Amino acid sequence: MSEPALLPLVASLVDAPLPVSGIAWLDAMRRDNREVFVAGGLPLARVEAWKYTALRGLARRPFVDGDVAALTRAVDPSALALPGVDGARLVFVNGAFRADLSALDALPAGLTLQPLSQALHADPDPLRFVLSRRHYEADEAFTQINAAHARDGAVLRVADGVKIDAPLHLVFLGAPAEGDLAWHLRNVIELGEGAALTLVEHHLASGEQAHLSTVVGDIELREGAHLHHTVLQQAASGASLIRRTGLRLHARAHATLHLAELGGALVRHDLRAELIGDGAQLETRGVFMPHGRQHVDTQLAIRHQALNTASSSTWRGVASDRARGVFRGAIVVAPGADGSDASLSNKNLLLSGSAEIDTKPELEIYADEVKAAHGATVGQLDxxxxxxxxxxxxxxxxxxxxxxxxxxxxxxxxxxxxxxxxxxxxxxxxxxxx
Structure with missing residues (x-):
């Protein structure tokens, strides 16, 4: 019996050549992650984390891997600016670094901001721990794709004790091309002990297209570091954008995130935070507003693993027309994380009879002397x-x-x-x- 034909999305990824770096551990990681993806395929509805986000339509579409003309795509530089954001800027167009659109001159002392491709060429060893990971879980298919195919991304480091005043700007832009593209970016961000940074991450489009993009990021906050991270997502109305962000907060580190999900046809963001040091604090504030036939899925998972940690999460969803929103907020207080204080609130509005929002709060507590609260509502205007x-x-x-x-x-x-x-x-x- 012949083997069943691969779905067009899977087939196009399997047929695409893997990037070859000449770095043995990186090339082996890429091969291993693609093998795992090919064996497992895309997650089905029986995978709990993807229960409300069907991938049948996406799976039936083939994509061209990367954009050979990305460096010459016409982009209006003024479209990249954001009010109140005037620091250094790193720009990627269809997954490719654009030096002509970036602003990297005269970086403050103690700040490193460069594309991943340059960092790997200069000295790959500091990135080995982060980039050599294999991903085996059934819900990690797009992370596997990203690990296998990402050629570039942002590498951002702030040295111990350095405080960066002006907001840094990461721009990920999708531009129209001759067909539907698949492009992938891998970001690595680290704040040293006592460092402070304001970061603005912007996903946008210069015109209509229906690309598939994956963006995976790891953010490490060392002891006493402070990060304020704002994310604005304005992908093209036909685009599919799958992101996964992991945060690790050491002792007394503090992260505040504001997120606005406004664009895209199929949008998914897995935001996973680990509070691994005593006294670590995390605040997340998010809003998702799907309209038309948009599908926006946010998966928030926070794990308290140390003493006297705190997390506070406030999320709002508004769906209109025939749009669908999904929100899962999971908090785990691990054994030994005594004194943790965790709260999560998700309130949602339906502005039409055909709109839908599925919300699922989860709370698991395995420690003593814990304060925890969570709640979710779906309704209409009062x-x-x-x-x-x-x-x-x-x-x-x-x-x-x-x-x-x-x-x-x-x-x-x-x-x-x-x-x-x-x-x-x-x-x-x-x-x-x-």
């Missing part, structure tokens, strides 16, 4: 509030927009960059129906 606004002469459509905007802006209230905060607020309002 009729009493609508009536109050309409009784003041505000039209129904405007009243609905005002209430929805206020509902979403909760996650931005503590964003310290006022200029960027107002810009993000305006984007949220523009995303609302009508």
């Amino acid at each position: 009729e009493r509030s609508l009536f109050y606004l309409r009784s003041r002469g505000i039209p129904l459509a405007e009243a609905r927009a005002l209430l929805t905007a206020a509902f979403c802006r909760t996650v931005l209230d503590d964003l310290p960059n006022a200029v960027l905060r107002e810009h993000l607020s305006s984007l949220l309002i523009a995303q609302l129906p009508g």
